[in-house]
Amino acid sequence: MGVLSNWIDRGDLKHGDHIYSWRKGYIYAHHGIYMGDETVIHFTRGGEEIGTGTILDQFISSSVPPRSDTPCQKCGDQSTLNGVLSSCLDCFLSGGELYLFHYSVSPAFFIAKVRGGTCTLAASDSADDVLHRAKYLLQNGFGTYNVFKNNCEDFAIYCKTGLLVVTSYSVGRSGQLGTIMAAASAIVSSPLRFLTSSVGGLTVITSGMYCLNRVVSDVGIRRDVIKIPVENLVARATEDDGPAAATQLVDEH
Template identity: 70%
Template sequence: MERGGMMGILSNKITKQDLKPGDHIYSWRRAYIYAHHGIYIGDGKVIHFTRGAGQEIGTGTFLDSIFSSSSPDSSDTPCPICGNQGSANGVISSCIDCFLSGGELHVFLYNVSPLIFLAQARGGTCTLAKSDPSEDVLYRAKYLLENGFGFYNLFKNNCEDFAIYCKTGLLLFTSVNVGRGGQTASFLAATTAVASSPLRFLTTSFGGLTAVGLGSYCVSRLVSDIGVRRDVIKIPVERLLSRSITDEAEGTTLAAMPN
């Protein structure tokens, strides 16, 4: 049964005791600037997609320091379960405490209604798409742990994209690819909310522009959600890294080689 209902309006927080294998979970980082996502596989373990410390963008600019590592934190006292994964790259397995890195545990919701989707103004928390059965989710996550998920890219192929693929098996096949995740969609929607809307010419007041911006933001988030987009295709995980996928899903950043 997919999680949803009032949970999606009030809070997505969940306790460790309530976790189920196949859950898509996340934890906010850097004072809620962004969230790190993964798939809970049971026995206190999480499979997630990451890039080493300070390399999420790889621009060599101050932006690299803003988006601190999504890998578990380095420490003078390595985790007795995971060791020191601070410089880890690619698809890795961590204990839940290392995955959270001191943050709170949240569960990503699937098959939510448009009302609940829009009620959660922050992207990267839910989707209208339906989740596949947990056995399929776990199979994809474990397969990718062994074979990789291509090259990490903050805007096109990140941890949320990995978790969403594990849950749904869906990839974009459009040549304009900005990832499948809600965080990326929200960022783009926020940066273009007013500037790209023709309705901005109908008002000059601050309140009017704010209303136009909010409306454009909500519409942009909704139409870019993978649950309503038509430019998606379901790809078996065994074929995910084959070169033939570039013909069927042009524009994706998944490489034909492992991490």
């Protein structure tokens, strides 16, 4: 496990691994759960990482590598499918490199990974639990894709941990989105930025606030998450609110 890269060789993959691949320009990463036998279960919308309902959709979809005119012999044409899919590893990677998402990392390691969406302080459950959740959600769905609250990274983290955010005003568990929110918060809302006028001092303060905001937004430390059995999640979810329906389970835990 290196600080500079989470790259992993295919031969080193294990059942239940949370893997990801950066898309064109390293704008975002697509996440999934490795099931073994070169198969990945992942969550998507229309075969791409879109679904904000804003102009951001056009920007993100433009970063997706062009798809082959010849459908995969194993998966067929999945380019227009929505929801939880099972794909071969090649289709999941879509021409990108393979990386392993790390769990139970130390705070120092977490901060050293400047860009989010690569690791978490949270602990992973057993491989059997991870595979069970992924298979169950493949059959029953994970609600409606939403880049802000219910995206591919949220799906993979739930499969690995069983943890869901239960406050309706919070973003999901996505480290990628957490990075953006942390950066915005550090620049805009930090009252400490007024304590210095030097470029160096401002950089130190902003960097410190950025790191702090990233840590407190991680699923392994935030308080607005609970562990929910996948059967309960699916039973309560609807096509419109998906895992957001988990907020109804707070009183039961």
